[in-house]
Amino acid sequence: MARILITSAIPYINGIKHLGNLVGSQLPADLFARYKRGRGDEVMFICATDEHGTPAELAAAKAGKPVAAYCAEMHEVQAEIAKGFRLSFDHFGRSSSQRNHKLTQAFAGKLAENGLIREVSEKMIYSIDDGRFLPDRYVEGTCPNCGYDSARGDQCDNCTKQLDPTDLINPRSTISGSTNLEERETKHLYLMQRSLKDKLEAWIDSKTDWPVLTTSIAKKWLNDGDGLQDRGITRDLHWGIPVKKGDQPWPGMEGKVFYVWFDAPIEYIAGTAEWADANGKADADWERWWRTDKGAADVTYYQFMGKDNVPFHTLSFPATILGSGEPWKMVDYLKSFNYLNYDGGQFSTSRGRGVFMDQALSILPSDYWRWWLLSHAPESSDAEFTWENFQASVNKDLADVLGNFVSRVTKFAKSKLGDVVPAGGDYGPEEAALIADLGARIRAYEACMDAIEVRKAAAELRAIWVIGNEYLQAAAPWSAIKTDPARAEAMIRLSLNLIRVYAILSRPFIPDAAQAMMEAMGSSDWTWPGDVPEALRALPPGHAFTVPENLFRKITDEERADWQLRFAGKRD
RNA sequence: GGCUGGGUAGCUCAGUUGGUUAGAGCACACGACUCAUAAUCGUGGGGUCGGGAGUUCAAAUCUCCCCCCCGCCA
Secondary structure, eight states: OOEEEEEEOOOBSSSOOBHHHHHHTHHHHHHHHHHHHHTTOEEEEEEEEBOOSHHHHHHHHHTTSOHHHHHHHHHHHHHHHHHHTTOOOSEEEETTSHHHHHHHHHHHHHHHHTTOEEEEEEEEEEETTTTEEOOGGGEEEEOTTTOOTTEESSBOTTTOOBOOGGGOEEEEETTTOOOOEEEEEEEEEEEOGGGGHHHHHHHHHTOTTSOHHHHHHHHHHHHSTTOSOOEEOEESOSSSOBOEETTEEOTTOTTOEEOHHHHHHHHHHHHHHHHHHHTTOOHHHHHHHHBGGGTGGGEEEEEEEEGGGHHIIIIIHHHHHHHHTSOBOOOSEEEEEOOEEETTBOOBTTTTBSOBHHHHHHHSOHHHHHHHHHHTOOSSSOEEEOHHHHHHHIIIIIIIIIIHHHHHHHHHHHHHHOSBOOOOSOOOHHHHHHHHHHHHHHHHHHHHHHTTOHHHHHHHHHHHHHHHHHHHHHHOHHHHHHHOHHHHHHHHHHHHHHHHHHHHHHTTTOHHHHHHHHHHTTOOOOOOOSSHHHHTTSSOTTOBOOOOOOSOOOOOHHHHHHHHHHTSSOOO
16 A cells, blocks of 8 residues: 655635645545555545735735734635535645744754754835835835836836845835835745755755656756745745744844745645644654655655646755755645636636636536546646536546436436346446446546546546446447347346446545435445455445436526626636 | 746647647537536537747747737846
8 A cells, every 4th residue: 555645825814715626636635645545545635725925915904904803714614615625635734833833843843953054134015004014015206217007016017127226216105005005124945055055956866757848847947047046934924834943043143034935835744743732643743754764665756736836846845855964754746736716818817817716616526626626627838717518528538428327326216226236147248348448437537546647637528528428328238138138137237336436436536426326326335446356246236226316417598698797807 | 228938720828849620618509418507428610829030951939130928126
């Protein structure tokens, strides 16, 4: 039994994510976790909310709440929605947890001990009225280059010139609009990534099986221009992890916190510790997933994320781990995704364009979304969501091909042969052919899933569903029952068994429908069909089954038109 | 401006190291079936593989130039 560690990029605490965010990290991670569990592997699947930083503080202020309370509340909201999408995290943690505080401080302490931290004094813009230092993009003013009056502190959107906030003429805070700003000297810690460049490069070069999208981004950051740069890992904020050297104070850094991108990936580890705490486990129980000196040497670690997260996971976080000099588990396979576009444009949080996770669940059950999103995952390039495509896929694949198969088999069986698996006849050549065909298809499906080829796996699964309809059409039990009832009974016995196998194979994609199929077959045996002939005899003659409600309903043209209009983008 | 990825049937996408008439699903047409959610199964039509030039016995696949789209960086 293999041991599989899986983490999904952790969603930012500020607001509800859209379907593009979902399909880029959490959903495919869940698919893989469910598949590996289904195969009998030992899986640890961790996700969390990313809670620190200026945007969280501002969102809390806007909501009129203390930031800690705001984050606690939003964490619950995101946790509920994750449950709604059946995301099967072993733990959904919080980057603001005490576990992460301790661990982040411990990493910083180790890095300092190893001479990889340097202190830098720099001038930053301080807003007296806001009572805070302003990150570059929160300062606006007139561009010294082109005179554009809404240039941001990091760049002028008009002439695209790269700026320093102190270059701006008549600078103002975008938070309050205040012009009561001044430059203040402040001290920050920098992680000396340049000293780790060779180690990082060697590590990345050893990952020959990673997607080009992943390695090309990493190499570009390593080698472009002046190469990998040292990175500030602290900020002048109130909300965050206080800067400490292990459990000791850090002289001169009082009142400062770690930068959100420093502590966020460490939460993968801390989240596993939170899992242990929440389940009454010992430290050894989470350490066996993360410490190669404490049992994690045989763990295979997979990360899932959108392409915008790749630099942090191929360079910054590995720099933290390598720099610590401690035997932490590093990622073995990094699966990155492109973006999902919405109906010819981008999803837009600010303009409310596209479907957000809460809205999606309010109009259709999660399986519908899971199926479409995963079968159209943006793997090789950016992908496109359209309502026409969504309607067509759901209606055809889920309702007509799979749902109708379950319906036609169970209804025929019940009305013609009774409430239990019929006993007559035995499997003949047609059944043997089906079993052989199915076996080959299942192996292809497994290969795609093992390689995390999400779209191809979905296509294989669909083909497996089609096999059932092809068989029924050719075998025609509705004819056989008139002339050779025993043959018809054997056909139906096989078909009912097929439904149970479909439940097992489909569970990673559509867990609720899979559950309904399994329950209708009166079984709870989720054993992966490694031996197909045996799996198709799992429900013996005389075994009771029921006719389930229709697994999926169809999306009407009216609904489609309505939703298209509703999500076109007006949300405040 | 630099870089990644992409531009293949009406739509969403596959096309391994260049090699027989370029594939799948949907949509469309025709046929079969009638157990089933007007579902299913079969057959078929449909593409100068973004444009141009080149290498080769042979290019969607390699080289060069150009044009678009998403994104990242500067």
